[in-house]
Every structure is written in structure tokens, then in C-alpha cells.
Amino acid sequence: MMMPHKITQIEILVQFLKNKHLTVATAESCTGGLLGKSITDISGSSAVYPGGVISYCNRIKHDILGVDQTLLDSLGPVSEPVARQMAEGVRRVIGADLGIGITGIAGPNSDDTGRPVGLVYVSASNGEITMARECKFDGDRNAIRCMAAEAAADLAVELIEK
Amino acid sequence: MMMPHKITQIEILVQFLKNKHLTVATAESCTGGLLGKSITDISGSSAVYPGGVISYCNRIKHDILGVDQTLLDSLGPVSEPVARQMAEGVRRVIGADLGIGITGIAGPNSDDTGRPVGLVYVSASNGEITMARECKFDGDRNAIRCMAAEAAADLAVELIEK
Numbered sequence: 001m002m003m004p005h006k007i008t009q010i011e012i013l014v015q016f017l018k019n020k021h022l023t024v025a026t027a028e029s030c031t032g033g034l035l036g037k038s039i040t041d042i043s044g045s046s047a048v049y050p051g052g053v054i055s056y057c058n059r060i061k062h063d064i065l066g067v068d069q070t071l072l073d074s075l076g077p078v079s080e081p082v083a084r085q086m087a088e089g090v091r092r093v094i095g096a097d098l099g100i101g102i103t104g105i106a107g108p109n110s111d112d113t114g115r116p117v118g119l120v121y122v123s124a125s126n127g128e129i130t131m132a133r134e135c136k137f138d139g140d141r142n143a144i145r146c147m148a149a150e151a152a153a154d155l156a157v158e159l160i161e162k
Numbered sequence: 163m164m165m166p167h168k169i170t171q172i173e174i175l176v177q178f179l180k181n182k183h184l185t186v187a188t189a190e191s192c193t194g195g196l197l198g199k200s201i202t203d204i205s206g207s208s209a210v211y212p213g214g215v216i217s218y219c220n221r222i223k224h225d226i227l228g229v230d231q232t233l234l235d236s237l238g239p240v241s242e243p244v245a246r247q248m249a250e251g252v253r254r255v256i257g258a259d260l261g262i263g264i265t266g267i268a269g270p271n272s273d274d275t276g277r278p279v280g281l282v283y284v285s286a287s288n289g290e291i292t293m294a295r296e297c298k299f300d301g302d303r304n305a306i307r308c309m310a311a312e313a314a315a316d317l318a319v320e321l322i323e324k
Contacts, residue, residue, distance in 0.1 A: 010209025026195075026216070032202025033188075036216040043270055043303060051222040053215055054198040055189070060213040060256060073222030094222060108205055141205060 009153040010038045016160050017098075021114035024156060025094035026052030027065055027086035029077060029103040030120065034151040053090050061103075065089030076113045078103050080132045083121035087132075091125050099125045100157065101151045104135070106144045118144050122152040124159045131159050171315040172200045178322050179210035179260075186318060189227055189248035189258035190212030192282065193204060197311040204266040217254055223265075227251030238275045240265050243295045249294075253287050260321065261287045264314045266297070268306045280306050285316035286321045290313035293321050 017024055017073075026035045033054045039045050053064055058077050061067040067085040069126025075081060083101045091099025106109055118139070123132040133155055137147045179186055179261025186209075188197045195216045201207050215226055220239050225228040229247040237243060245263045253261025267273055280301070285294040295317055299309045 026226075028195070030202075031199070031212065032207075032211075033198025033216065035192075036195025036201045037193070040218060041304070045194075046215075046218060049194075050219040051216040051226075052195070054195065054213040055204075056198075056208060057212040062220060063257075064213075064255070071220075093226070095225075121234070122197075126263070 002136060008038050009150045009157060010104050011042060013157050014039060014045055014155040016157055020160060022068055023031060023048050023102060024098040025050060025090045025096035027090035027099065027101045027103065028054050028084070029053065029056060029061070030106040031102050031149050032056055033148055034145050035152060038048065038149055045126065050094055050096055055086065062133070065093060073159070078105055078111060078113070078115050078119060078121065080121045082132060083123035084130050084132050085122035086101065087125040087129055089129060092118060097126065098156055100152050100156050102147055102148050104144070106141045107139040108141060119134070120144070120148040120151065122148065122155050124152065124156040126159055129159065129162065131155055171312045171319060172197070173204060174320050175315040176201060176210055177202050178319055182322060184259040184322065185210050185212055186262060187212060187252045187258035188281070189252035189261065190214065190216050191218060191223070191248070193264050193266040193307050193311050194218055196307050197264065200311055201247040207249065211257055211310040212258055216254060216294045223248060224309045227255060236281055240267055240271065240273060240275070240281060240283065242283045242296060243259060245285035246292050246294050249285035249287040250292055253289060258321055259288060261316055262314050262318050264310050266306070268308055268310070269285065270303060282306070282313065283309065284317050286314070286318040288321055291324065292323065293317055
């Protein structure tokens with residue numbers, strides 16, 4: 001028996017972008033490409049998705065996305081200001097209408113700051129407004145990463161609806 | 163009943179990189195982040211994976227990865243020379259020991275050059291040697307993308323073993 005398909009926030013985001021003729025770029029840390037993969041699971045997503053940057057290490061967050069080194073040094077990569085600068089940076093670097101940033105701790109181990117596994121910051125920017133949200137997810141690494149990608153798409157949909 | 167876990171080429175690649183203290187960067191077109199996602203499915207992959215670029219559109223292949231515009235214009239994005247330049251470009255841009263490039267047609271529709279669905283070029287570069295392989299996969303979009311990511315990891319393992 002086929003399972004009924006549950007519509008995801010990522011599918012809703014792609015449909016919103018298509019309807020409004022907008023594009024989105026992704027900057028992913030803890031999700032490591034999952035959001036880009038999920039957007040491009042959808043055939044025809046090339047109309048709304050030019051691409052993104054997987055900034056798994058801090059150096060890429062700074063060198064390519066332009067996140068302030070002082071922020072990374074003082075707050076660490078898993079923080080709301082870093083998520084915001086990732087969203088703003090990837091929007092600018094890729095050249096898209098919207099940018100999405102995701103940074104968090106997917107586990108199973110914490111980072112060296114002692115922040116809890118499941119803590120994720122997502123952000124979405126349109127160049128004028130940058131929204132961000134702190135999320136605390138329960139689950140294993142895979143579940144946390146999936147919820148993080150969905151939460152980021154959800155926030156981008158909210159931004160488009162503003 | 164749990165299915166027995168089949169070890170993938172991506173897992174083998176991460177283990178090889180760890181053993182040899184090497185890093186890899188990914189440039190993905192048709193896989194859209196799947197290879198990065200699959201590498202970072204593996205806990206501890208941050209030691210070998212700084213990040214990558216999802217270059218879903220041609221502009222990102224040129225602007226960020228430095229693929230020749232004349233190549234893109236004459237051969238189209240789904241070609242061996244473009245895969246090679248993606249691997250070499252992402253290695254340089256991200257600053258990693260190895261670079262991997264993937265470009266192909268995941269379907270369900272062909273691109274405007276009439277190349278067949280399932281045609282994928284993968285490439286791996288260490289800065290001195292750049293290897294590339296043409297693949298022709300059968301299957302749906304998801305299957306083709308999974309096989310493309312696996313084929314790219316397989317080629318990178320071959321390069322490391324050289």
C-alpha cells in the first residue's frame with residue numbers, strides 16, 4: 001500500500017516561490033545540504049532555486065558567506081546572529097530574492113560550547129527584512145536535521161506572506 | 163525487522179578521508195545537495211568536510227565555481243569538461259584537499275539539449291589529477307540522484323587510492 005503523501009513546508013515554499021516568481025538561496029550548516037536536496041527533489045525547482053552554499057565549517061561561513069569572524073568567535077556558530085548573517089550572505093552571494101540560513105547542533109554530540117543537541121537557529125531574509133527563529137528539537141540526528149530544514153522553509157513562507 | 167545496513171561508497175569515502183587526514187569539497191548540480199547531505203549524515207564528518215556549493219543553475223557554476231562561460235555555452239552544463247571544472251573550482255573556492263563535481267540530467271524531463279535522462283558526469287580532483295566519468299543511469303529522479311552521488315564518491319575513492 002502506498003503511504004499517502006504528506007505535503008511538506010518545503011513543497012509549500014517551492015509552490016509559493018513559483019506563484020510569486022521569486023528565487024531562494026540556501027546556506028546550510030547542520031543540515032549539510034538537506035534543504036537544497038529537498039528543494040531539488042521537486043521537479044521544476046530550477047525555476048526558483050539557483051543554488052546554495054553548504055557552510056559546514058566556520059571558515060566557509062566567514063570566507064564565502066561573509067559572517068563576521070568576531071560573531072563566530074564570541075557567540076559560536078550556533079547562534080541567532082550567525083543564522084541571520086548566513087541568510088543575508090547567501091542571498092547576496094548567490095544573487096537570489098530570498099536567502100535562508102540554518103545553523104544548529106544535530107547531534108549525537110554537542111559542540112564545544114556545551115549547547116544542547118537539537119538547538120537550531122533558522123533565518124530567512126529578503127534583503128529588507130531578516131527573520132530568525134530559535135528551535136529546540138527532540139530526536140535523533142536525522143530527525144533533527146529534517147525538522148530544521150522544515151522550520152527554515154516555514155519561516156521563509158512566513159516572510160513571503162508578510 | 164531492521165534492514166541490514168548496506169555500506170555505501172559515501173561512507174567508504176568518509177572513512178578513507180579520515181584515515182588519510184584529507185578533506186573534500188562538493189560541487190553539485192543535479193544532486194542539489196544530496197552528496198553533502200549524505201556525507202554529513204555521518205556523525206564526525208566535520209573532520210573531513212568543510213562544505214560545498216550547490217550550483218543548480220549555470221550562473222552559479224560560472225560566477226562561484228569559475229567554470230568557463232564558453233564551455234557552458236558550447237557544450238551545455240551536462241558535459242565532462244564542466245564536471246571537471248566544477249571539481250577543480252570547488253576544491254579551490256572551499257579550500258579542500260579534494261573537490262568533487264556532479265552534473266547531469268535527473269529527469270523526469272530532459273534539458274533543452276535533448277541529452278537523455280540519466281546521463282551524469284562525475285569528477286574528482288586533487289589539484290594535480292582530475293578524473294572524470296560518464297554515467298548512464300536507469301531509474302526515476304530519486305534513484306538517478308542517489309546513483310550519481312554514489313558514483314562521485316566512488317571516483318573520489320579511486321583518486322585517493324592512486
